[in-house]
Amino acid sequence: MGASPPSDSSSDESEYSETVLKFMTQILLEDNIEDKPCMFFDPLGLQITEKSFYDALGKKYPPSPNQYKPPSYINHNPDTKNRSHNGPKSNFTNTDPQLLGHLGEYNSSFSQATLPGHYVSQPDLQSNTDGLELLTRNFLLDTESMLQFRRGLEEASKFLPRSNQMVIDLERSNIRHRYNPGSFSKVSQQWEGEDQKKNHEREDVDLEEGRINKQPAVSAEENELSDLFDKVLLSTDALSTLGSDNKTYQQPQQANGGKNRAKKQRKKKDTVDLRTLLNLCAQAVSAGDNRTANELLKQIRKHSSPFGDGSQRLAHFFANGLEARLAGTGTGTQIFYTALVSKKISTYEIVNSYKVHLSVCPFKRMSVFFADQMIYKVAEKATSLHIIDFGIQYGFQWPILIQKLSKRSGGPPKLRITGIELPQPGFRPTEALEETGSRLGKYCERFNVPFEYHVIASQNWETIQIEDLKIDRNEMLAVNCLYRFKNLLDETFEIETSPRDAVLNLIRRMNPNIFVYSICNGAYNAPFFVTRFREALFHFSALYDIFDVTLPRENKERLLFEREFYGREAMNVIASEGLERVERPETYRQWQVRTKRAGFRQLPLDKDIVNILRSKLKEWHHEDFVLNEDNHWMLQGWKGRIVYASSCWVPA
Template structure:
């Protein structure tokens, strides 16, 4: 570690002393962030975002032989265009309505049919881990209870019995695999988290954990996994359908619709709504989106959200919807002020958050709960509608052993669901398990205090927070719920369930609630 720090200090000497580390390709001038830790950008209908054919502008190498490189450059451009074309087609296939009126929010019938023909024998099975695993102990007569081993290992760690914990962890490793059945796959990622927590008791903690979470996936990789996810599981699909339906309903007569999206990520939710807005009988209203997201590490903290803005702008140009995009890249959403949201008069304001407030800290870490602070900010906005979808979970206890048990109980059902709906050798399933659930498990187990950002609460706990912040729930549309029940029965595994409670639309699997969606307005 000493040598690493010394090398870092030496390397730092070669960096500029100021923060001007980016160049504006439009004018060649140096640019910088407007505020420390926060980056903002605006893309509107008057901005020219076009670039040269190879994706760069104003960059030349006068020393190269243009004739000798012409063929190679043409081949690179052809490959780039082919990749972009395929990616664009994939985005359209996943995110837009099809010609027969069926799209992401209603399920892509062509995709669904293909998946279900392949998955039907497996999807109808009752046991998710019967003879399908490919773990290291496959075919062994000795059955190992991985859940019990994991709980015993976590208890040993909580009592600082590290020798016993390591022995138990070794047994889990020998019987788990990321390519096995549901129990083996889940145990593999829980073992990763336990190993990282054990490493946290010595000098290797930060190096170990940083290496595990440093991976980032492209929008294309995430989109492919997302495509599989919405085709086999209704949770994200129906949450987006619910949010877009309610927002579109409230913006029926709006001249300007301003959506404030907490946790916009890749913006997969909005192309569908953009297409819907373009179909209004009168002229499409202007769409303003303020995307709020965490910054990335590195020299371009807002790179991903900028890419999201450009992608949404292309969809708006395609469907002739006037568009303006603003973003806020900040690690502390509770520090965002009303003025930062740039709300204008005579516009319909919709606040949207799909399962991202679980990443805010709560009163167990800070006296003034960031969750309550953000809800008060939304109340101050006075939105026409506030759509909130939550992951309903109870593994947010400050005590490690209790939190571990709840996380194991909750996520075992997730892996059971994946095992019952997707083939074991599916590559996109590995992305879902590694990038989504695997990283969540790592954070829940290995991190404490402000470093633990996975803090799900039940929908009933969120309901108390909403009411305390000055909101009242809107009743569910019963025709809408009837449609949902029909679609869930037609498209998805029979063990998925749809219910309602206290103006919340609830989604679950085999009797266990996973997601809740609701709409709120200021009292």
């Protein structure tokens, strides 16, 4: 594939940066958005709702783990299956948070409510419980000593730590409520070297899975976009707008004194090594030493805060996860999390905070621009383009590609998008996804691009059949996934064929012209809790540090994003086990091996695209953002730590 002209790529990157933010503004301007739930992935939100229903029925939660997995739902309504840009109108209605990672992501259960006739279900694979139990027993046999305890289904095996533990006579503390912003200490931290000892504690695998959840469906009417907003969407002066946005967010921090003031504080006040405290607390929790864990948590709480610097905020949310784990997996975690998130957050607030995140953090914008450019090059002469998007959510990725296709010499191709997502709770599992198609259809109408849209709502993506995708071999086929593969289950649950490999094999059977995906580069998917905790600490340290440099501490969107995105994800990694733990990232090298094994060949990076992105990164963003290349992967990171990676593939 030939390289794109640098000038065109530069212009397109600028247009994307502007268009995606304005596309989000379109959502924020819609009526009644404050009353609509959010589509971003939330691993615990649905389970909390489930528990309230079980409490109302007087039944114990969680239910038996031997339940079936929920079916997939495919929209076969002729009015919505192939939605054209002038098709029937419907309101943009979201449902309970189900992301990304960041967005994005998977809840452990789904409503089995009676569905309209145009939804059909697919059988899903059953959990390999016997294989999982055998694997867990093998792990336990490799240890020198073992202490078995838990209640009921929450059996676990925990090992005593090899090092001496400080035991302090402290009674078990109650679950903490929302942190008082006026009580945190302004003590600085020094992030010293990490303990390099190998940990061999193996945590149990929790097989408990949520059950049926029913929520009333929400119906609404379509709101036409205003003429003023049309002008905003079509704005081409992207570079100046984006630059001013970044300056707006960064100037208040510079006025606060930045690093110089922090250095002065460190000279005057005692230092606290929060990283060491967190690791010691994780080891105590893993060993079942609740007294030591509670004492360490008390010290961490004293020196952490959701309103402090990056390290204090990180310690605060990691302490939440540790305390939830002490409360117990399953019901205890849900009760704790409900107490933490007592205030209902509107979709407007969530989307607005995510918009601010996109403005100051380039990772997702760079990944989307990279994917759109590669897809456009394949479809440069195609008469029909079919995009299968795993994890479409709001469809933020596609407005700039639609604009670019409309400018193609010879006219735009017919665009068909198949959006794959999790089914939403309620009686209309695909309603929010249909609204994404309706919004994209309006965008295509504005640019005279023929458009069709198809929805597949599936709880288990590996069970999707080729026939459901309606692939036409005369079309140019592109498969895309942005940061969502991390939520697929791995070999821990399906020893013979993991869901991750099954999805890659499904994509290989599609025989796409191009397969583009981006992943969250992380190593915190280890079954050993202490190892997983340490790796998560490294990863989230970089994410919280980014906001500490690019946004002022008092920025309310930053506070909300750190709590609702980073905080929830960290809670899931630390406090959950088994099927409840849905945050399972792997490194880009691991994904490279998986993808090659599935029968794909990796394409080299387009040097012009990478150079343009590197140039814009240097021009628009903080100098500590990095963009590198390795083995045909485009790597993005912060201060040398790789956070995200993108690559392109074709069938071998």
